[in-house]
Amino acid sequence: MEEVKNKQTVLKSYVNGFPKESGMLLNASATISLKLPEGSNAVLVKNLYLSCDPYLRIQMTKAEDSYFPPFALGSPIVGLGVAKVIDSGHSNFKKGVSGLTGWEEYSIISSTDFLRKIEDTDVPLSYYTGILGIAGITAYVGFFEICAPKKGEYVFVSAAAGAVGQLVGQFAKLSGCYVVGSAGTKEKVDLLKNKYGFDEAFNYKEEQDLNATLKRYFPNGIDIYFENVGGKMLEAVLSNMRLNGRISVCGMISQYNLEQEEGVRNMFLLVTKSLRVQGFLVGDYYHMYPKYMEMIMPLIKQGKISYTEDIVEGLESAPAAFIGMFYGKNVGKQLVVVARE
Amino acid sequence: MEEVKNKQTVLKSYVNGFPKESGMLLNASATISLKLPEGSNAVLVKNLYLSCDPYLRIQMTKAEDSYFPPFALGSPIVGLGVAKVIDSGHSNFKKGVSGLTGWEEYSIISSTDFLRKIEDTDVPLSYYTGILGIAGITAYVGFFEICAPKKGEYVFVSAAAGAVGQLVGQFAKLSGCYVVGSAGTKEKVDLLKNKYGFDEAFNYKEEQDLNATLKRYFPNGIDIYFENVGGKMLEAVLSNMRLNGRISVCGMISQYNLEQEEGVRNMFLLVTKSLRVQGFLVGDYYHMYPKYMEMIMPLIKQGKISYTEDIVEGLESAPAAFIGMFYGKNVGKQLVVVARE
Numbered sequence: 001m002e003e004v005k006n007k008q009t010v011l012k013s014y015v016n017g018f019p020k021e022s023g024m025l026l027n028a029s030a031t032i033s034l035k036l037p038e039g040s041n042a043v044l045v046k047n048l049y050l051s052c053d054p055y056l057r058i059q060m061t062k063a064e065d066s067y068f069p070p071f072a073l074g075s076p077i078v079g080l081g082v083a084k085v086i087d088s089g090h091s092n093f094k095k096g097v098s099g100l101t102g103w104e105e106y107s108i109i110s111s112t113d114f115l116r117k118i119e120d121t122d123v124p125l126s127y128y129t130g131i132l133g134i135a136g137i138t139a140y141v142g143f144f145e146i147c148a149p150k151k152g153e154y155v156f157v158s159a160a161a162g163a164v165g166q167l168v169g170q171f172a173k174l175s176g177c178y179v180v181g182s183a184g185t186k187e188k189v190d191l192l193k194n195k196y197g198f199d200e201a202f203n204y205k206e207e208q209d210l211n212a213t214l215k216r217y218f219p220n221g222i223d224i225y226f227e228n229v230g231g232k233m234l235e236a237v238l239s240n241m242r243l244n245g246r247i248s249v250c251g252m253i254s255q256y257n258l259e260q261e262e263g264v265r266n267m268f269l270l271v272t273k274s275l276r277v278q279g280f281l282v283g284d285y286y287h288m289y290p291k292y293m294e295m296i297m298p299l300i301k302q303g304k305i306s307y308t309e310d311i312v313e314g315l316e317s318a319p320a321a322f323i324g325m326f327y328g329k330n331v332g333k334q335l336v337v338v339a340r341e
Numbered sequence: 342m343e344e345v346k347n348k349q350t351v352l353k354s355y356v357n358g359f360p361k362e363s364g365m366l367l368n369a370s371a372t373i374s375l376k377l378p379e380g381s382n383a384v385l386v387k388n389l390y391l392s393c394d395p396y397l398r399i400q401m402t403k404a405e406d407s408y409f410p411p412f413a414l415g416s417p418i419v420g421l422g423v424a425k426v427i428d429s430g431h432s433n434f435k436k437g438v439s440g441l442t443g444w445e446e447y448s449i450i451s452s453t454d455f456l457r458k459i460e461d462t463d464v465p466l467s468y469y470t471g472i473l474g475i476a477g478i479t480a481y482v483g484f485f486e487i488c489a490p491k492k493g494e495y496v497f498v499s500a501a502a503g504a505v506g507q508l509v510g511q512f513a514k515l516s517g518c519y520v521v522g523s524a525g526t527k528e529k530v531d532l533l534k535n536k537y538g539f540d541e542a543f544n545y546k547e548e549q550d551l552n553a554t555l556k557r558y559f560p561n562g563i564d565i566y567f568e569n570v571g572g573k574m575l576e577a578v579l580s581n582m583r584l585n586g587r588i589s590v591c592g593m594i595s596q597y598n599l600e601q602e603e604g605v606r607n608m609f610l611l612v613t614k615s616l617r618v619q620g621f622l623v624g625d626y627y628h629m630y631p632k633y634m635e636m637i638m639p640l641i642k643q644g645k646i647s648y649t650e651d652i653v654e655g656l657e658s659a660p661a662a663f664i665g666m667f668y669g670k671n672v673g674k675q676l677v678v679v680a681r682e
Contacts, residue, residue, distance in 0.1 A: 058613070067584070067613045067614065068613065230608060230609060234608065243408070244625075249608075249611045249612050250612070251612060252608065252609045252612065255608075255609055256609075260606060261606040261607060261608065261609060262604070262606065263603070263604015263605055263606040264604055264605045264606075264608055265601060265602040265603065265604040265605075266602060267571060267575065267590075267593065267596075267602065267605055268571060268593045268596055268597075268602060269620075270590045270618060270619070270620030271590050271591070271592060271593065271620040271621070271622070272399070272408045272409065272620075272622070273408065273620065274620055274621050274622045274625060275619075275620050276617065276618070276619045276620070277611060277617070277618040277619070278611070278616075278617045278618070279610075279611030279612040279613070279614065279615055279616050279617070280612070280615050281612070281613070281615045284585075284615060
C-alpha cells in the first residue's frame with residue numbers, strides 16, 4: 001500500500017507553568033496509507049481546521065486521575081477539528097466531519113463517539129470548530145441552561161472576546177440582558193462594544209482594582225457571571241454579585257499555568273448572597289447539540305450573530321497559536337488551517 | 342401602667358476577630374410594661390428559649406451592605422427563640438410562638454413576619470429553636486432540595502455534631518447514603534457514630550492532612566458535601582469530590598472571625614469535575630416549613646431521629662454560650678433558657 005507523508009504536531013515534553021514552543025515539535029517524517037485496511041470500521045480523514053482550545057493545556061500535564069487524560073509524548077496532539085473523509089468503514093461518516101482528531105495532515109479515527117457528520121455546508125466549514133462546535137455549545141449550555149437568564153438581568157462575561165465569550169455576550173443581548181465584557185486589549189474592547197453589541201466593555205489590564213471596576217460597571221450588582229478566567233477576577237465578581245446570582249464556570253484560563261492557583265478568599269458570600277456556582281463539562285450536554293443548531297443556524301444566516309475567528313496557516317504555526325491564547329494574543333476563536341479542502 | 346424589670350443581653354461594641362464576653366453586657370436595669378398600648382398590633386412575649394446561631398456573628402460587625410444588618414449597640418441582641426405570648430394585638434399569635442425575638446426576658450415584637458405560631462406542643466418546646474426551627478429547615482433544604490441525594494451516594498458533613506449537621510447525617514442515612522462526619526472532640530465523634538448512625542466520623546483536630554483524611558474515608562470520592570466550615574476543609578473536599586458532585590453551603594464557621602478568609606485554591610476543579618456549589622439563605626425557603634414539619638414530626642415521635650441540645654441557664658450565660666460555639670464547645674444545638682414557662 002502506498003504511503004504519503006503525514007506532517008504532525010507532537011507533544012515533546014510535559015508542560016510545567018506556561019507551555020512553550022520548545023515543548024512541541026513538528027514531525028515531518030511520519031507517513032500514512034490513505035486506504036483503511038479491509039474490514040476496518042474506523043474513519044480516515046484529511047484534517048482541514050484544528051481548534052486551539054485552552055483545555056488542551058490540562059492534557060499537557062501528567063496529572064493523576066484527571067478527567068482529561070494526559071497526551072502521550074511523541075504522538076500528535078488530539079483536539080477538535082473539521083476534516084474531510086478520505087476512506088470510511090462507518091456508514092454515517094462519508095464526507096465532512098467534526099470532532100476529535102489529531103494535529104496532523106491525516107488521521108485515522110477509530111473511536112467515532114466524538115465524531116459528528118457535517119450536515120449544513122452553507123456556512124464556513126471552519127465554523128464547526130467554533131460557533132458550530134464546542135465553543136458554541138459551551139456558550140449555549142453555560143448561559144441558557146446553567147444561568148437561566150431573565151430579561152433585564154445584569155450579565156458579566158470575562159475573556160469576552162474569546163471563542164466562547166463573544167457568543168455569550170450576544171446571547172445575553174438577544175435575551176434582553178445588560179451585558180458587560182472584559183478583555184485584554186483595546187482592539188478587543190472595541191470589538192465587544194461595536195461588533196458584538198455589549199453594553200459596556202473594559203480592558204482588565206488597565207484596571208488597578210477589579211472590585212472597584214466592577215462596582216463602576218454594575219452599580220446594582222451582577223446577576224450572572226460567565227466565568228472564563230478565575231482567580232482574582234472571580235474574587236472581585238463574588239464581591240459584586242447580587243442576591244440569587246448564578247455563576248457558570250466554563251474555564252479559568254488565568255490559572256492553568258500557575259504552580260498553585262490563586263485562592264478565592266470570599267467564598268462565604270455564597271451563603272450571604274445565596275449564590276450558585278456551577279462548573280460544567282460540555283460533554284455532558286452533547287444531546288443538546290441539535291437544539292442549539294436549530295437556534296444558531298438561522299441567527300447566523302440572518303446575520304443576527306457574528307463570529308470572529310483568528311486563523312493561522314499550517315501545522316507549524318499551531319504551537320505558537322495555542323500558546324498565544326494564554327497571553328491573550330488571539331482575537332476571537334483561535335484555529336489552524338491544515339488544508340482548505 | 343406598672344412596669345417590671347426586663348433583664349437584657351446587649352451588644353456593647355462591634356466585634357473584630359473572635360467575639361469576646363467583654364463585647365456583650367447584661368443590662369439588669371431595663372423595664373417594660375406587660376400590657377401593650379391600646380390599638381397596638383404588636384405581640385408582647387415572655388421569652389423562654391433563645392437560639393445561639395453562628396450567623397449572629399455577622400450582625401455583630403459593622404459591615405456595609407450586608408444582607409444581615411448590624412445590631413444596634415446598647416440594644417438586646419435579636420435572634421430566634423421560643424416565647425409565650427403575654428399580650429397580643431394579632432389574632433394569630435395568642436399562645437406559643439417561635440421566631441425573631443430579643444435576648445431579654447420580655448420582648449415587644451412589632452414585625453410579625455418572622456413569627457410562627459407553635460401548633461404542636463407534644464414535643465419539647467425548645468425543639469422549636471432547633472430541629473423544629475431554623476436548624477431543621479436548614480438541614481432539610483440544604484440536603485434534600487439543594488443536593489438532591491440519591492440512594493448509595495457518598496455524603497460528607499462537617500461540623501457534623503452541630504445543630505444542623507447532626508440532622509443532615511441522619512437525613513443522609515434515612516436516604517440510603519453512606520455518610521461520614523467531622524467534628525472537633527472525641528465525645529462528638531462518638532455521638533456521630535453511636536447516636537446518629539453516621540457510617541464513620543473523625544476528629545479533624547487530630548488530622549494533619551485533611552486531603553489525605555478524606556481520601557481515606559472516601560476512596561471513591563464524595564458526591565455530596567454539606568458545608569458548615571469553609572476554608573481549608575472546603576479545599577480538601579473539592580479535591581475529593583466526584584464528577585457531578587454537589588456542595589450545599591450552609592455556613593463557614595471557621596471563617597467568620599478571620600480578618601481575611603482563607604483562600605480556596607482549587608476552584609478549577611469545579612470545571613473538571615462538573616461540580617455545583619450552592620449557597621442558600623433559609624429565609625428563601627420558609628414556604629417549605631409545612632412540608633418539613635410533615636416529614637419530621639412523625640420521625641421525632643417514632644424515635645427515628647434524635648436531636649441533641651446543649652442548654653445553658655439564664656441570659657447571663659448567653660454570651661459565653663454564643664462565643665463557645667466558635668471554639669466548638671457546644672455539643673449539639675446551643676440554646677439558652679430564659680424561663681421554662
